[in-house]
Amino acid sequence: MSKIKDYKELIRELAELLDKSTLSEIEVEEEDFRIRVAREVPNNVSYNAAAPTIAQAPASTAAPVSAAAAPAQTASPAEHPGAVPAPMVGTTYTAPSPGADPFIKVGDTVKEGETLLIIEAMKVMNQIAAPKSGKVKEIFFADAQPVEFGETLCIIE
Incomplete structure (x- = not known):
């Protein structure tokens, strides 16, 4: 019975940690048990490189970082054929x-395989390569910002 109390206390502590951080889930695994505490992150959360705070606005109204004033967009950035999603x-x-200088800036020309950014996951630095050659039209991430799987990082045309 004391193990159940210990698990309940661990779950409470993990839930508090989750509430006090920007994490969307925490998982603890030991020999014969695994506990995962997660919260649902709304799809309309976007990160704007111009303001390194979370903007609570629909993606279609988020201000993209671009070299020129962007025309009104009717589709989300994820639907753009040049969208690069977070893996x-x-x-x-x-x-x-x-x-150091950033890997890419709006207006840069990149080659397929060239590093666009680094995503740190579980203390491992993962270089994210350009899936195709082209010009960087928009960037949707800022330095040290969290990203979710599938979130649009940038657009390459």
Whole structure:
């Protein structure tokens, strides 16, 4: 019976940690048990590189970072044929090290396979490569911002 009390206390502690952070889930696994505490993240949460705070607005009204004033968009950035989705959940880094120049900027021309950003997941730095060659039209992430799986990182045309 004391194990159940211990599990309940662990779940409470994990839930409090989840509430006090920007994480969407926490999982603890030991020999013969696994506990996962998660919260639902609304689909309309977007990250704007111009303001490194979470903007609670529908994606269609989020202000993209672009070289010129963007025309009114009728479709979400994820529906754009040049959209680059996040392949994992993690924290984005725009440069290879603090103070270094960013991998990409709006207007840059990139080649397929070139590093666009780094996503840190579980203390592993994952270089995210350009899926195709083209010009960076918009960037939807900022340095040290969390991203969810499938969230649009940038648009390459």
